[in-house]
Amino acid sequence: MGGKAPTPTDRIRNVLLVGHGGTGKTTLAEALLAAAGTDVRGGLFDFEPEERAKHHSMSLAVASMEWRGHTINLVDAPGGCDYLGDVFPALRAADLALFVVDASTGVQAQHDQLWAACNTLGIPRLVFVNKMDRDNANYQAVLEALRERAGKAVAPVFMPLGSERDFAGVIDLLHFTAVQKIDGQRVESEIPFEVEDQARRNRDALVEAIVEVDDALLARYLDGDIPEPKELAECFAHGIASRQFFPVLCGSATEQIGVRLLADFIVDECPAPAGSGDAPLALTVMKTLSDPFVGRINVLKILSGRLAQDAHARNARTGADLRLHQLFHLRGKEQIPAAEACAGDIVAIAKLDDVRTGDLLTDPGVQVDLAELPPPQPFHRVAVEPVSAGDDDKLSAALAKVCDEDPSLRVQRDDETRQVVLCGYGPDHIELTLARLQRKFGVAVRQVPLRLRYRETLRGPARGVGRHVKQSGGHGQYGVCTIEVEPLPRGTGEEFENRIVGGVIPGTYIPSVEKGVRDAMAQGVLVGYPVVDVRVRLIDGKTHSVDSSDMAFQAAGALAFRDAAEQAGMCVLEPVMELEIEVPDGLTGDVMGDVSARRGRIMGTESAGLGRSLVRAHVPEAELSSYVAELRSLTSGAGSVTMRYDHHAEAPDTVVRKLTAGS
Numbered sequence: 001m002g003g004k005a006p007t008p009t010d011r012i013r014n015v016l017l018v019g020h021g022g023t024g025k026t027t028l029a030e031a032l033l034a035a036a037g038t039d040v041r042g043g044l045f046d047f048e049p050e051e052r053a054k055h056h057s058m059s060l061a062v063a064s065m066e067w068r069g070h071t072i073n074l075v076d077a078p079g080g081c082d083y084l085g086d087v088f089p090a091l092r093a094a095d096l097a098l099f100v101v102d103a104s105t106g107v108q109a110q111h112d113q114l115w116a117a118c119n120t121l122g123i124p125r126l127v128f129v130n131k132m133d134r135d136n137a138n139y140q141a142v143l144e145a146l147r148e149r150a151g152k153a154v155a156p157v158f159m160p161l162g163s164e165r166d167f168a169g170v171i172d173l174l175h176f177t178a179v180q181k182i183d184g185q186r187v188e189s190e191i192p193f194e195v196e197d198q199a200r201r202n203r204d205a206l207v208e209a210i211v212e213v214d215d216a217l218l219a220r221y222l223d224g225d226i227p228e229p230k231e232l233a234e235c236f237a238h239g240i241a242s243r244q245f246f247p248v249l250c251g252s253a254t255e256q257i258g259v260r261l262l263a264d265f266i267v268d269e270c271p272a273p274a275g276s277g278d279a280p281l282a283l284t285v286m287k288t289l290s291d292p293f294v295g296r297i298n299v300l301k302i303l304s305g306r307l308a309q310d311a312h313a314r315n316a317r318t319g320a321d322l323r324l325h326q327l328f329h330l331r332g333k334e335q336i337p338a339a340e341a342c343a344g345d346i347v348a349i350a351k352l353d354d355v356r357t358g359d360l361l362t363d364p365g366v367q368v369d370l371a372e373l374p375p376p377q378p379f380h381r382v383a384v385e386p387v388s389a390g391d392d393d394k395l396s397a398a399l400a401k402v403c404d405e406d407p408s409l410r411v412q413r414d415d416e417t418r419q420v421v422l423c424g425y426g427p428d429h430i431e432l433t434l435a436r437l438q439r440k441f442g443v444a445v446r447q448v449p450l451r452l453r454y455r456e457t458l459r460g461p462a463r464g465v466g467r468h469v470k471q472s473g474g475h476g477q478y479g480v481c482t483i484e485v486e487p488l489p490r491g492t493g494e495e496f497e498n499r500i501v502g503g504v505i506p507g508t509y510i511p512s513v514e515k516g517v518r519d520a521m522a523q524g525v526l527v528g529y530p531v532v533d534v535r536v537r538l539i540d541g542k543t544h545s546v547d548s549s550d551m552a553f554q555a556a557g558a559l560a561f562r563d564a565a566e567q568a569g570m571c572v573l574e575p576v577m578e579l580e581i582e583v584p585d586g587l588t589g590d591v592m593g594d595v596s597a598r599r600g601r602i603m604g605t606e607s608a609g610l611g612r613s614l615v616r617a618h619v620p621e622a623e624l625s626s627y628v629a630e631l632r633s634l635t636s637g638a639g640s641v642t643m644r645y646d647h648h649a650e651a652p653d654t655v656v657r658k659l660t661a662g663s
Helices: 025-035 049-054 081-091 109-121 139-150 193-211 215-222 229-241 259-269 392-405 427-441 507-523 550-568 585-597 627-634 653-662
Strands: 012-018 061-067 070-076 096-102 125-130 154-156 158-161 169-172 177-182 185-189 246-250 282-291 295-304 311-315 321-324 327-331 334-337 346-350 360-362 380-386 410-414 419-424 445-448 455-458 462-470 477-487 494-498 534-542 570-584 601-609 612-620 640-650
Touching (some): 012 025, 012 081, 012 259, 025 125, 061 259, 070 259, 081 109, 081 282, 081 427, 096 109, 109 139, 125 139, 125 259, 139 193, 158 177, 158 193, 193 229, 215 229, 229 246, 246 259, 282 392, 380 427, 392 427, 419 427, 455 477, 462 550, 494 507, 507 550, 534 550, 570 585, 570 653, 585 612, 585 627, 612 640
Parallel strands (some): 012 096, 096 125, 125 246, 494 534
Antiparallel strands (some): 061 070, 177 185, 282 360, 295 346, 311 360, 327 334, 327 346, 380 419, 410 419, 477 534, 570 612, 570 640
């Protein structure tokens, strides 16, 4: 069968590159690949047309590289809040999260969010401070911000030798020597005098972090005995794997400074996968994508066991038995055939029907307890429809496929408004999805105004009479009824009571009156939205021995309700959402002011920990059409929101006038 020989589990390193958009994650991944001898001219990643057009990653990409007898699987995660749906499934497959931070912009909101996710899942972490050659690069400020957020376990292993245009190499703090590349050769030298004091302070921080990992070393350190570099180095791997030590490295991906040191550090100090080749087969799907030539491709991590071509597994979600053929490794969009792979490796398999991101594939009967952290819920909602009439079925099929690729998307079909609603993380996420629908599945889609579920109700009690009398020769129609109506508390529902006495309306026509009333309520009175929270009592009526009928009393019931509604007066109810907004403490006032400007009502605030506040509010849904993006702009990406329907409340006259004008 041929293909790449399997790499033993202890020689595999699975590295997920994460961080804010624009930090240079993709450039760093390609720099690592180039250092390993891979031709990256033209770019291995960001090969989708939308990514080329925008010049940044929008979806997960994988590339394997060989380094000193090891296989490093680089998983490049997109930055930006709109693409978190790709990051969270990949976290389950990562043995190390490599946080890439821009030295000139520092720690940003998404770093904090993903660091917290790694805490929850117990993932070891490594930080690479990139772009040290850029203007305003400030390694020390980044380091201090990291330690302020995550504690003293975050410690420098390398610091820069110079910065901005003078950035020339790094300082190895453990061995206290300067390392740079001169004429293609690694050269070590003494640390320049002007940075020696800062280097010593950083080395002290490194030593303090490392001795915390080992009780014996800590005791010696507290007695004034500083361990030797060799003793400290022996604690690196254990400290990283146990999440007691988070090393900070630095460099410039574009200038290839610090890149080889990073690759060496990953191989020497970072953990191998925990899976056993002797255990039953278990795989997790970390990404599903569609290739125009191969079709559906699933990227999987082998949690345990040994995977060979044509192996069999069962999908834990569907119960379906699968044959796993066309096994290969990915290097960007390049596919490298493989005959088999060991536990811990990341592979791709083509043509697996009904297998999607997040699925677990195992030997029959095997149970796997896999830590899971679902991605944030998407709250940016838009209504979509096909450009070409009659393409509704085609759109449904395409949406199902695009949701397989990106499970963070949600598709809702609203029977009341008859709209297809697409939920994503923000405008860019939706724009990308619509572009892929057309490019990959041939469905042109446009956004249309989102219809909200307004309601109508009565302002007070009233009485109404409905007369449906038509006697113009031949068989006529005759139905007369009198009703009383009154509003009920919000959320109570609709009630119909029969208070007829003496048989003035025969029992056979009572359901007809009720149907007419309910039909009129469903059609609305003021603007055309359903009437809710109303009690209707049928109290009187008249019949005709020949001309009364089911249809006549249905019509009479509808007329009676409209008459009563006109007497009582109507109001429009608008949907109100409950929001939980988490923001840095310093932005709480700005966010509360913005909520108030949206006709919102602040319900309370509380501490969310780590210098963040949680604001609870009720806000009309009509004011939230672009709130996710606007909150992100207001807080520079540091704010997040969850929202859910809470209740309907009376809408102001300005809203009613807009609805009336548009009806």
